[in-house]
């Protein structure tokens with residue numbers, strides 16, 4: 158099963174490499190990873206998506222918790238949550254293609270943030286599967302470049318991941 | 321407040337931590353630190369002859385005393401030479417602090433002379449690591465390093481120190497923190513009472529219980545409480561290789577070691593148990609055998625460990641209890657005292673009858689030779705007799721290690737000093753040095769093989785320098801015996817690169833070359849007398865080169881891919 162795990166960790170040199178190293182060392186996979194400091198500069202928030210059965214996910218969270226730099230973590234997929242990913246995508250757009258791409262972008266609530274005679278650069282946010290669907294909808298031989306941030310997420314309601 | 325340089329502060333902080341010995345080897349990046357060592361007399365520095373030996377010696381010291389071992393190495397090759405020893409300590413959860421020099425801060429990342437990314441290289445084999453950025457951080461980092469290394473599930477911690485940080489010209493006000501709190505590092509609290517209650521209920525109802533105890537009991541100082549619990553319950557108990565001594569081997573309730581080379585009765589009892597109290601163990605593959613689906617099919621598993629990640633890692637626990645062994649054992653004992661339900665004595669009696677029947681198989685029986693050939697097992701038995709079972713015994717890896725584990729009955733914890741998890745040849749001799757330093761009046765024996773011994777024999781010189789009267793009992797079978805055994809059993813007897821009879825050194829002369837005593841024993845008739853002679857030289861290192869039967873195999877041996885009940889018992893018998 159796909160899981161989204163958010164980790165609060167000390168904003169210290171080496172902390173990120175310990176998290177990533179843990180995954181390769183123990184043969185766990187990371188599908189996406191995003192990390193940045195929080196409002197408290199001494200803490201970073203790292204969100205990763207991974208997959209595995211119950212036992213494997215339990216091991217992953219236990220081993221993450223064991224890392225000395227990790228302060229707290231939550232498996233967002235255990236409860237109601239909001240997930241978002243930002244994508245910047247560059248696509249071919251010339252002649253009749255231009256209107257077509259524009260329409261598809263509107264349907265997916267994306268924004269064209271830059272353009273030339275033959276190219277649109279589009280920004281889009283949403284859950285990862287929506288971004289995947291957009292790429293599929295664009296069709297073949299249209300996409301020139303994709304830059305995705307990886308998933309970020311937060312619990313619904315009053316639950317917070319904080320100190 | 322004293323104004324100290326980084327180098328001086330490091331030494332002062334180590335002293336404030338209560339460090340007695342620093343096992344090390346100098347080099348460019350740590351010269352400021354060595355100068356600070358020169359200028360103090362509180363901590364004794366032990367100059368080894370290879371950094372790997374420094375880590376193993378510190379490790380031996382830690383295993384014997386329960387205190388953290390401390391190592392100092394230079395950058396680059398000094399640091400990388402320490403890696404095997406750090407990995408060894410990591411696998412067995414041994415508290416250790418390794419201080420490595422690093423090139424100057426401004427040089428880091430430039431491929432400077434003797435630069436290695438020690439933090440990166442050691443990352444997967446440390447509990448944590450620190451890179452010191454400025455001298456004023458030293459007291460706090462040292463405090464944190466010892467706190468992390470020694471609490472919870474212990475392990476090695478690396479402190480990497482760039483040379484400029486220890487510069488004698490840069491001074492700062494030194495103050496050692498009295499206490500330490502880290503928001504990101506919590507030591508597990510006491511075990512959950514409700515879970516412990518569940519476990520007690522299951523133990524009381526058990527018909528075929530077994531206690532399976534490991535190194536965590538020794539590390540967590542829980543041996544006495546465990547013994548009390550086992551006696552109170554009257555249950556059979558087995559120890560892992562790492563747990564030998566956690567329960568007295570001479571006791572009736574002890575089944576011997578379990579696992580790959582465990583006794584017949586220990587492995588049979590495990591397999592047929594209905595309730596398994598696993599404590600301070602990690603269900604290592606050398607115990608469970610490779611296919612965990614066949615492991616103890618009828619057992620409800622109660623697993624006590626301080627590390628939550630150890631629980632349900634390879635074998636799912638039915639009742640997980642996370643906590644220090646002492647806190648959990650104490651609560652178990654007090655709950656048992658109050659419990660209405662008592663042990664099912666009737667079923668237990670039937671169970672013990674069954675176990676006694678298994679015991680009659682006498683799976684560790686030794687058939688003495690008739691032609692004077694010495695059996696390796698007999699050597700260990702003789703060493704046990706001569707040392708009255710009260711020595712500190714370190715070992716290496718191979719057949720000799722298993723014979724030592726099987727035939728030297730350990731009645732006390734911290735007496736069996738062995739690399740169980742990583743299986744590091746070359747561990748035994750330096751570990752025995754660490755033991756001898758910690759316990760100058762005790763007998764420190766290293767039961768080794770001629771293969772393993774050659775991996776750290778340079779430490780003969782260290783023993784001469786510090787007058788360490790270690791006794792080395794080499795079960796010389798002229799081969800990488802354990803490798804050869806596997807080749808006999810699984811590769812049609814093709815001894816690919818496992819023998820070297822023609823190129824063996826004369827160990828007696830070798831010991832003498834370093835100023836020690838060497839004794840060779842080739843015939844059984846001289847075994848006892850010569851061993852006694854060797855052990856009577858209490859102030860000398862003696863290398864005892866015992867030529868043993870090279871054809872001997874270690875049995876019992878688990879059948880690969882089988883259940884715990886599946887064992888090879890001798891060259892001609894299987895279960």
Ligand SMILES: Cc1ncc(C[n+]2csc(CCOP(=O)(O)OP(=O)(O)O)c2C)c(N)n1
Pocket residue numbers: 716717718719720721743744745746768769770771772773795797799800801802803
């Ligand atoms: C550093 C290292 N290299 C290789 C091995 C693999 N290995 C395990 S036992 C063994 C043979 C050990 O020979 P010896 O020390 O003479 O012991 P014996 O089995 O003959 O008693 C080897 C090579 C190891 N455990 N450690």
Ligand SMILES: [Mg+2]
Pocket residue numbers: 718769770771795796797798799800801
């Ligand atoms: Mg050998």
